[in-house]
Amino acid sequence: MSQVFWMTIYPAPILTVDVVLLELREETLWVGILQRGDAPYSGSNALPGGFVHTDEDANTEATALRIIREKTGLNGVFCEQLGTFSSPDRDPRGWSATVVYYALVRGERPTETALKWVPVDEPGDLAFDHNAIVAAATDRLRAKGSWSNLPAFLLPPTFTYSELRRTYELVLGTNLNDSAFRRKMDEMNLIEPVVGQKSKATARPAQLFKLKSEAICSLNRRI
Amino acid sequence: MSQVFWMTIYPAPILTVDVVLLELREETLWVGILQRGDAPYSGSNALPGGFVHTDEDANTEATALRIIREKTGLNGVFCEQLGTFSSPDRDPRGWSATVVYYALVRGERPTETALKWVPVDEPGDLAFDHNAIVAAATDRLRAKGSWSNLPAFLLPPTFTYSELRRTYELVLGTNLNDSAFRRKMDEMNLIEPVVGQKSKATARPAQLFKLKSEAICSLNRRI
DNA sequence: AAAATAGTGTCTGTGAGACAGTATCGC
DNA sequence: GCGATACTGTCTCACAGACACTATTTT
Numbered sequence: 001m002s003q004v005f006w007m008t009i010y011p012a013p014i015l016t017v018d019v020v021l022l023e024l025r026e027e028t029l030w031v032g033i034l035q036r037g038d039a040p041y042s043g044s045n046a047l048p049g050g051f052v053h054t055d056e057d058a059n060t061e062a063t064a065l066r067i068i069r070e071k072t073g074l075n076g077v078f079c080e081q082l083g084t085f086s087s088p089d090r091d092p093r094g095w096s097a098t099v100v101y102y103a104l105v106r107g108e109r110p111t112e113t114a115l116k117w118v119p120v121d122e123p124g125d126l127a128f129d130h131n132a133i134v135a136a137a138t139d140r141l142r143a144k145g146s147w148s149n150l151p152a153f154l155l156p157p158t159f160t161y162s163e164l165r166r167t168y169e170l171v172l173g174t175n176l177n178d179s180a181f182r183r184k185m186d187e188m189n190l191i192e193p194v195v196g197q198k199s200k201a202t203a204r205p206a207q208l209f210k211l212k213s214e215a216i217c218s219l220n221r222r223i
Numbered sequence: 224m225s226q227v228f229w230m231t232i233y234p235a236p237i238l239t240v241d242v243v244l245l246e247l248r249e250e251t252l253w254v255g256i257l258q259r260g261d262a263p264y265s266g267s268n269a270l271p272g273g274f275v276h277t278d279e280d281a282n283t284e285a286t287a288l289r290i291i292r293e294k295t296g297l298n299g300v301f302c303e304q305l306g307t308f309s310s311p312d313r314d315p316r317g318w319s320a321t322v323v324y325y326a327l328v329r330g331e332r333p334t335e336t337a338l339k340w341v342p343v344d345e346p347g348d349l350a351f352d353h354n355a356i357v358a359a360a361t362d363r364l365r366a367k368g369s370w371s372n373l374p375a376f377l378l379p380p381t382f383t384y385s386e387l388r389r390t391y392e393l394v395l396g397t398n399l400n401d402s403a404f405r406r407k408m409d410e411m412n413l414i415e416p417v418v419g420q421k422s423k424a425t426a427r428p429a430q431l432f433k434l435k436s437e438a439i440c441s442l443n444r445r446i
Numbered sequence: 447a448a449a450a451t452a453g454t455g456t457c458t459g460t461g462a463g464a465c466a467g468t469a470t471c472g473c
Numbered sequence: 474g475c476g477a478t479a480c481t482g483t484c485t486c487a488c489a490g491a492c493a494c495t496a497t498t499t500t
Contacts, residue, residue, distance in 0.1 A: 010278070015236050088281065180489050203499065
């Protein structure tokens, strides 16, 4: 290991991977947190995270997906790199960097886990620099929501026009015109109808739709 | 150091910082590369990069700015995190991650340095995964160019409408309508005239402009 | 029938492309 | 004068907001 060579000059920074799990429920965006057991910040709330398992992780995204699987039991969620946060002070163990991913949980939150959900705008005091990281993740979601199909990944696989529009409204923090939204969605060719009908109890049922592609894609127009 | 605890379980990944220096010259985007002296990939071309100096770098961006300063002598260039690239194979020394920044050099390339400049679209074979990283950086530049003032940072501090439009055209790979571009720039309030005039030798001199703010900002409309 | 939500049709203002027309320089 | 580039004015089309209107369900 020639790694020893430079480690004698500069100690290797601590490298971790953290995940911002985001979920939409009851008209609010929630972030998943865990109470830490080990030091540092033992007992504090923090984002789920961990070290790279160099024997099994193909890259830091694989680490993030493994952490998501371990903490929530979920597979196949939308997961994207947010950025790397670093400083000499953010971790009392020394100079550290954390590669952060954010993930969107579709529909129902997983149960039977230690994960707690708190509103993204009032997550309370989190360990490390995790408050700043949560803020950066919501900024990214709101920014990217205006020109991509990202908000759709906060919904279950099938959804109505109204649910999709309401999701965009909550992510973007604005009200959207109903007919203009339908027009844009129709023309942008992102969603397709499913034969089943939504059995909304109170009024006329709505057509259910699903994404044509399970991949994130940018829109030629703004929402 | 409780760092020892987890290092006994998983060896710490190698963490580096790399910089994609981009420059616009002769109607082409160029990327700055260095010939490597040390192993691995000794003799190959690679992006300028290095390890975090934990005694002096406040974060990985500071590392990137220090690398830019050391390799080009430039201060105050636009520099932004592109992302972190990682894998067990990208560095023969072991599992590694590199935090990549891209920087835009304004106007004249620095001389008297070991830096070589190659076209971003044909950079030749680069060490590590640096070809993929250069491609990701140009993708980011092209994407962000369409909704921000980013391309202006490829120009000298003062420039004409025509030069700014040409820069956007080269970054975006499309032709832009002259009068529409002027209208948008006027309304978006990003640039302001400077009293001096450009002394273009061949024809009518053009008004020089400068950015109102030296910060990157997103546009409310697309270019 | 009334209430409620789903979905459609049409008017209108605004912004962007197209392009003609004017201005100012070197020669 | 002419060529060249800088800049301005105007026409038109397309898109998005507004909103009235119709449709289909539950109660």
